[in-house]
Structures are given as structure tokens and as C-alpha cells.
Amino acid sequence: MGIELHHLRGFLTLAEERHFTRAADRLRLSQPSLSRNIKRLEEQLGVRLLTRTTRHVDMTPAGQRLYRQLAEILPRLEEALRPDRSGEVLRLGFTWGFPAEWAHAAMSAFERDTGVRVDPVRRDEPLAGLDHGEADVAIVRGQVTAKGVRVVPLSEERRILAVAANDPLTARRSVDWTELPKLPLVINTVSGTTQLDEWPPENQPVASAVCTNFDEWLEAVAAGRGVGVVPESIASSHMHPTVVFIPLGGAPRCLLQLVVPRHGAHPLTGAFITLAKEAVSSWLDRSAK
Incomplete structure (x- = not known):
């Protein structure tokens, strides 16, 4: 049978109100939608449940019987379908530079709306543990080429450019992207947002130091092993006493995205994505003022 819960809920509400407009208001439906639901229910059951006049709605004997049964069964069914989310957790993976400005707002809104706790999980891997089942949603910067995931x-x-505090470049107001092939570059090969292949093979910077996580990268820059390139937001959240950040002109923008499994994702992934988009939009609006 093609009977669904909203058909039964609509009939039960209409039977209590005896008025289409009031019942539709309670259900937050339009009156035509409610009428179609009742018609569909009657067609599926093959009996008339209601008699309608211009002013009144009354139940037929079949409608009275169905109402008595639904009034007892439907509340119990809806209670059974209401999930117990106590102890449920959504794991939010990240590699470095947790974007607290919008991420904390999204986490708070999600926990308030769903009752499910969000736990940040740091993994120094390209997908922040998502591909190993250690995260349900991952915050990833830069290009994502992995298969089996959805990128939002x-x-x-x-x-921006990161340089050691004693580097002569600190006297500059800015550095251009085209100058970087002439400079020694510190590369984070695992979770970094800037790799050598962003330049043509014949004009690539020299990798003066190769690291596998952000902390090693930051210390290599601080020690003067070379310069580094990171997203602008890192300057405010990862200050280092001997690292100076300089505007970088002409550089390609760095992508910020959420990554989720294409199959077998956490049931509440969609809800978190919606709230994250709203939080990012609000953060960008505030930043633009």
C-alpha cells in the first residue's frame, strides 16, 4: 500500500479539528496539500472516511473506526521512530589550522539542533582520516583528487608568504607569486596547500625542506630553511614568534571545502553541511565589513 505517515497524520489532525483550514495550519501545510493527502488515503483504503460540506467535516463510520485506532497507535509509532541520540558523535577531521571562526559556530548549531556532539579529530593526512574511517566529515584545504568522496x-x-623573522624579505610590503621560483620553498607534502606542481616544470621553486605535517613546516620556516605559502587565515591562528607573514600578490586562491564519503556517510552529514555553509557565509559577511 502507498499509505505514508503524513497521510495518517493529516487524517488524524483533520478528524480532531473538523476543519480543513485549521488542520492545515496545525500541520503547516496548504489546504490543497491536505486535501490531496486525504484523497490519497481514501483511495488506498477504498472507503470514504469523511463527509464534507461547505462548513463542516464529519467522519463516516469507517472514519470513526480508523480515528479510534490511529489515536492510540500513531503517537506510539512516532515515539518509536524518534531516535535516541545520546552518546552519538560526529567526528570532524582536520589536518591543521582548525578554522575556529566558523567551525565552532557550525558545531554549536549542529549540537543544538540534533543533540549530537561534534568532536574535532586531527589527522596529518590528505583527507584528515576520512579515508580510514577516523572522521565522518573532513575540513580540507587545496585540491582533492581522491575517489569515493564528495567535495562540498x-x-x-x-x-600569504611565511618567512623567518630575520629574512631580508620582511622589509618588503608584498611578494609576487612569480618571484617564488627564485626562492627556496619549504613544502608540506602530506597536508600542505602549495606543492611544486603548481608551477610549470621548467620554472619550479627548489624544495629546500620537505616536511610531512604543519608543525614541522612551521619550524622549518622559522629556522630559515626557506619560505612557505599558506592560506591567509593561518596568520591569525598560528602565530610564531620568529615567523613573519607577508602578502603574496598574484597567487591562486586556496580552496576550503568539506569532504564526506560518497557511500556510507553519517546520517546527519547533510545537516552539518547545511549549518557549515551558513556559518561560513556569516563569517565571510563579517570579514567583508
């Missing part, structure tokens, strides 16, 4: 774009960030 959130925003784009400007890039």
Missing part, C-alpha cells in the same frame, strides 16, 4: 566547496582563501 565552502570558500576560497588568499595565500
Whole structure:
């Protein structure tokens, strides 16, 4: 049978109100939608449940019988379908530079709306543990080429140059992207947002130091092993006493996105994505003022 819960809920509400407009208001439906639901229910059951006049709605004997049974069964069924989410957790993976400005707002809204706790999980891997089942949703910067995942774009960030405090470049107001092939570059090969293949093979920077996580990368820059390139937001959240950040002109924007499994995703992934988009939009609006 093609009977669904909203058909039964509509009939029960209409039987209590005896008025289409009032019942539709309670259900937050339009009156035509409610009428179609009642008609569909009657067609599926093959009996008339209601008699309608211009002013009144009355139940037929079949309608009275169905109402008595639904009044007892439907509340119990809806209670059984209401999930117990106590102890449920959504794991939010990240590699470095947790974007607290919008992520905390999204986490708070999600926990308030769903009752499910969000736990940040740091993994120094390209997909922040998502591909190993250690995260349900991952915050990832830069290009994502992995298969079996869905990428949800959130925003784009400007890039900046990181240099040691005693580097002569600190006297500059800005550095251009085209100058970087002439400079020694510190590369984070695992979770970094800037790799050598962003330049043509004949004009690539020299990788003066190769690291596998952000902390090693930051210390290599601080020690003067070379310069580094990161998203602009890192300057405010990862200050280092001997690292200076300089505007970088002409650099390609760095993508910021959420990544989720294409199959077998957490049931509440969609809800978190919606709230994350709203939080990022609000954060960008505030940043633009």
C-alpha cells in the first residue's frame, strides 16, 4: 500500500479539528496539500472516511473506526521512530589550522539542533582520516583528487608568504607569486596547500625542506630553511614568534571545502553541511565589513 505517515497524520489532525483550514495550519501545510493527502488515503483504503460540506467535516463510520485506532497507535509509532541520540558523535577531521571562526559556530548549531556532539579529530593526512574511517566529515584545504568522496566547496582563501623573522624579505610590503621560483620553498607534502606542481616544470621553486605535517613546516620556516605559502587565515591562528607573514600578490586562491564519503556517510552529514555553509557565509559577511 502507498499509505505514508503524513497521510495518517493529516487524517488524524483533520478528524480532531473538523476543519480543513485549521488542520492545515496545525500541520503547516496548504489546504490543497491536505486535501490531496486525504484523497490519497481514501483511495488506498477504498472507503470514504469523511463527509464534507461547505462548513463542516464529519467522519463516516469507517472514519470513526480508523480515528479510534490511529489515536492510540500513531503517537506510539512516532515515539518509536524518534531516535535516541545520546552518546552519538560526529567526528570532524582536520589536518591543521582548525578554522575556529566558523567551525565552532557550525558545531554549536549542529549540537543544538540534533543533540549530537561534534568532536574535532586531527589527522596529518590528505583527507584528515576520512579515508580510514577516523572522521565522518573532513575540513580540507587545496585540491582533492581522491575517489569515493564528495567535495562540498565552502570558500576560497588568499595565500600569504611565511618567512623567518630575520629574512631580508620582511622589509618588503608584498611578494609576487612569480618571484617564488627564485626562492627556496619549504613544502608540506602530506597536508600542505602549495606543492611544486603548481608551477610549470621548467620554472619550479627548489624544495629546500620537505616536511610531512604543519608543525614541522612551521619550524622549518622559522629556522630559515626557506619560505612557505599558506592560506591567509593561518596568520591569525598560528602565530610564531620568529615567523613573519607577508602578502603574496598574484597567487591562486586556496580552496576550503568539506569532504564526506560518497557511500556510507553519517546520517546527519547533510545537516552539518547545511549549518557549515551558513556559518561560513556569516563569517565571510563579517570579514567583508
